[in-house]
Amino acid sequence: MNDIGALVSLAASLEGRSFSAYKQLTGTWMGNGYTLIIEHVQPDPFSTASMVCLRIAHETHGIPKELWSKPQRAKGLLDYLLRVFSSSAEACPGVGSGRSCGIFVDAGGAEILERSAAAISSDYLSLRFRVGLPARRRTVLGEAAARLLGDVLIRALESVYWRNLDQQSAREWAFIAEEHAHLQDLLKEKGLISFIRDGSVLTPNRDGEPLPFSSPKTRRLTLPTLHHGEISGMAIPEGVTLISGGTFHGKSTLLAAIAAGVYPHVPGDGREWLVTRADAVRVGSQKGRAITGVYLTPLVHDLPSGADTDFFSSANAAAPTSLAADVMEALEIGCSAILLDEDDAVGVSLQRGPCARELLRSETVTPLADVVERLRAAGVSVVVATAGGGEYYQTADLVIMMDKYRARDVTAKAKKIAQKQRSDRRGAKPADVAPLAARERYPLPSSFSSRRRGRTIIGVSGPLTLRFGEETLVFSNGAQLVDESQLRAIGILLELAARYANGARSLRQIVSLVWQKARERGLFAIGNSPELALPRRCEIAAAVNRLARLDLKYPHKG
Secondary structure (H helix, E strand, O other): OHHHHHHHHHHHHHHEHHHHHHHHOOEEOOOOEEEEEEOOEEEEEEEOEEEEEEEEEEHHHOOOOOOOOOOOHHHHHHHHHHHHHHHHHHOOOOOOOOOOOOEEEOOOOHHHHHEEOEEEEOOOOEEEEEEEEEEEEEOHHHHHHHHHHHHHHHHHOOOOOOOOOOOHHHHHHHHHHHHHHHHHHHHHHHHHEEEEEEEHHHEEEEOOOEEEEOOOOEEEEEOOOOOEEEEEEEEEEOOOOEEEEEOOOOOHHHHHHHOOOOOEEOOOOOOOOOOOOOOOOOOOOOOOOEEEEEEEOOOOOOOOOOOOHHHHEOOOOHHHHHHHHHHHHHHHHHEEEEEEHHHHHOOOOOOOHHHHHHHHOOOOOOOOOOOOHHHHHHOEEEEOOOOOOOHHHHOOOOEEEEEOOOOEEEEHHHHHHHHHOOOOOOOOOHHHHOOOOOOOEEEEEHOOEEEEEEEOOOEEEOEEEEEEEEEEOOOOOOOOOOHHHHHHHHHHHHHHOOOOOOOOOHHHHHHHHHHHHHHHHOOHHHHHOOOOOOOOHHHHHHHHHHOOOOOOOOOOOO
């Protein structure tokens, strides 16, 4: 191993040579209490930038062990350090062609996620990122490379030393991630699905100023935290919750905030004290998606085409079947709550009026309003945002009315209305008798090929769009994916799934295995990329469910 001084000298000596000369920089270079590893050198200045790792000894960075000794604290701390490092690295001067002198750090947005860009072990802190080695066209700019590697990068590195950090912010980031995990556990203990603290900011008001959330007095609950005393806000219990209200009054905003609460948010975001159970799944219709071997009969049955809804497959699903598949796939993966906004159910009737029930005796789609009671009985909670309460009033345990972005508890009033206008809720017979429980499916390894024309293809090709081999997987707009690095990680984990898919393991087992492997080994060890962020198990399952080439060993019938 050589020292940083030797690296700087070598980089400078390459001035004027062809870009391929940069390969000489590959290797491990020792600094004062840290190690710089150039793991991969880009083939030209227009390619994906070179991959670099900085390993910093604990005695060098000096960050107190209390902030990284517990996994959830470490998650928040590492998120903060990436943001600090990224901000400091932006001072790099732009010189040359293509990606020259760029320092690219996967630092994330409003959510705190586990990332392959940062890790901390018993020995050192690691930061991984990409560096655009400077060149003019394809000629090395050696002096610029020497400044980049020996000056700019080292100043960015020193920005994460404890003595240079905003220590209060570092603590806030570490503790807020720990608080979120603590409150998620508390929700489960207390039979709650979500909690929105008073003062949380879900959306700006008309003047662009924050509009703090205020909970109805009848639904206000106080919860203990680990480091911030007690907090008060609105609790959403297990069961059936209806979020109603007029157009533009905030019902979709509240549902979206609840869906986002599965992740911790950075201090100052406004949603850092909005917490939702980790396995709550937002569902919706997605016309055109692939469906393979899903048990739809509780929601879709007696199709005129004669298609088997006990084992339904379609390469180009209609809106009703895609929503039904989303619901049944969520049950299959083991979710505890289903979240649905009527805006995500385009082309689907979520309920039927009494007149329609009289006329549509051969209806093939069971409205969700007919199913929520059975979901509740099966231990799955439902939160629905809809402009019209209608038939949900009869079954809802909680009805929240959003009025000019203010939440009001109108449960008692809704129950009285339901008693006066009780509708005939006779459903179609097949839906009444079909068991409301997902059936396990058993994927084969051939389902998970990332190869296309002899090359491995895994990448993001647009918003909520993953390229995986021959497949292009598009997630619905309501998906709870919040970062394209999660999409990249899903691609890597799908590839890993081939090792566990043997026809004897269920989809749920396979997803749990690859997710756990990512947690244990770290995303970088699995994917060899500094731009990966850990998705939830249900998002990995959602990707599997969208594979057009999903191959199953055998279905369960009857």
